[in-house]
Amino acid sequence: MSIEVRNLVKRFGTLAVCDNLNLTINSGELVALLGPSGSGKTTLLRIIAGLEKADSGSVLFHGDDATRTAVRERNVGFVFQHYALFPQMNIFENVAFGLRVRPRATRPSEAQIRAKVMDLLKLVQLDWLAERYPHQLSGGQRQRIALARALAVEPKVLLLDEPFGALDAKVRKELRRWLRRLHDEMHVTSVFVTHDQDEAMEVADRIVVMNQGRIEQDGSPDQVYDHPATPFVLQFLGDVNLFHGRTGRSAGPHESSADNVVTYVRPHELQILGEARPGALPGRLQQALTVGPNTRLEFRRLDDDSYIDVELPRAEYLALREQLNLEPGSQAWLLPRRVTRFVETPEEPQDPAAMI
Numbered sequence: 001m002s003i004e005v006r007n008l009v010k011r012f013g014t015l016a017v018c019d020n021l022n023l024t025i026n027s028g029e030l031v032a033l034l035g036p037s038g039s040g041k042t043t044l045l046r047i048i049a050g051l052e053k054a055d056s057g058s059v060l061f062h063g064d065d066a067t068r069t070a071v072r073e074r075n076v077g078f079v080f081q082h083y084a085l086f087p088q089m090n091i092f093e094n095v096a097f098g099l100r101v102r103p104r105a106t107r108p109s110e111a112q113i114r115a116k117v118m119d120l121l122k123l124v125q126l127d128w129l130a131e132r133y134p135h136q137l138s139g140g141q142r143q144r145i146a147l148a149r150a151l152a153v154e155p156k157v158l159l160l161d162e163p164f165g166a167l168d169a170k171v172r173k174e175l176r177r178w179l180r181r182l183h184d185e186m187h188v189t190s191v192f193v194t195h196d197q198d199e200a201m202e203v204a205d206r207i208v209v210m211n212q213g214r215i216e217q218d219g220s221p222d223q224v225y226d227h228p229a230t231p232f233v234l235q236f237l238g239d240v241n242l243f244h245g246r247t248g249r250s251a252g253p254h255e256s257s258a259d260n261v262v263t264y265v266r267p268h269e270l271q272i273l274g275e276a277r278p279g280a281l282p283g284r285l286q287q288a289l290t291v292g293p294n295t296r297l298e299f300r301r302l303d304d305d306s307y308i309d310v311e312l313p314r315a316e317y318l319a320l321r322e323q324l325n326l327e328p329g330s331q332a333w334l335l336p337r338r339v340t341r342f343v344e345t346p347e348e349p350q351d352p353a354a355m356i
């Protein structure tokens, strides 16, 4: 089932939380809504679900306007971070709930319910927990049961709001992989909200990057990472070094000579050299920190005292350290392998009287 969002506007007071959003999610896609806190992700998801009403614009399911369709008729399954399981029901009954509350005419028989629930519990690999109660499960197990419960009614659309938000890093990673597999097996259209760029990059077919109620960019993980449309997207999707400057020969053709250009280089896109080379920046090593398989080096530029971060595989760092005698205090040159440039738009001059 495809989902189409057209000219969607939602305000809370004067704040435009969805500022004229347009978005098409194709049938069978797994899409991440990615953005910082307050960017409007949850509100958009809730409007798609029918839990929140838009001020204007529409949501189409499979081409049909669903704006006025009630939540339970939308055939949507939800998993929310704080959408707890029913504590007084065992796991089996939690998953069976959506089937038991169906109108008599469409309610499956007891045998059908049993078979279906056990199938779902096997799918989430927790059938051995059927008789337990939610408080006897770990956080990760509870989230998997919440997913099984959402899937019990065979939704065409699965909406997930930070489903793994409260879990520790290792469990999150497992559940991501597992969500991806489940999505593919169930042939649903899934939309999930996250503020974690790794989660979005790892799981989604497509990432919709949101900021202040607007869509900054919409594309595959590779597109948004390698070809960010805006400085916001570039900075939100990973660490980056910034260099300010005026337009020179190397800037784009549409820039006036007065434009400020910001050059962005990701830490892993800098090469460390033992001697000067055109385009390389001189810096002094401040410290080296090894985190997992990578080493992060902090350099201080010799020309303006700003900092530059470089990241490289630990083995490469150890080889370089040997080769260049690299240790805190030593000098090296940093050559960008790849840069991204954006022209800074000068801020509109403010009328001081209007600010009082």
Ligand SMILES: Nc1ncnc2c1ncn2[C@@H]1O[C@H](COP(=O)(O)OP(=O)(O)OP(=O)(O)O)[C@@H](O)[C@H]1O
Binding pocket: 012, 017, 035, 036, 037, 038, 039, 040, 041, 042, 043, 044, 195
């Ligand atoms: N019912 C409400 N009444 C007033 N303001 C609201 C309401 N719901 C959300 N907001 C505001 O709308 C903005 C967007 O909220 P929303 O929850 O959609 O953002 P989000 O991107 O999902 O953020 P988070 O990652 O923190 O959940 C926030 O500034 C929030 O305070």
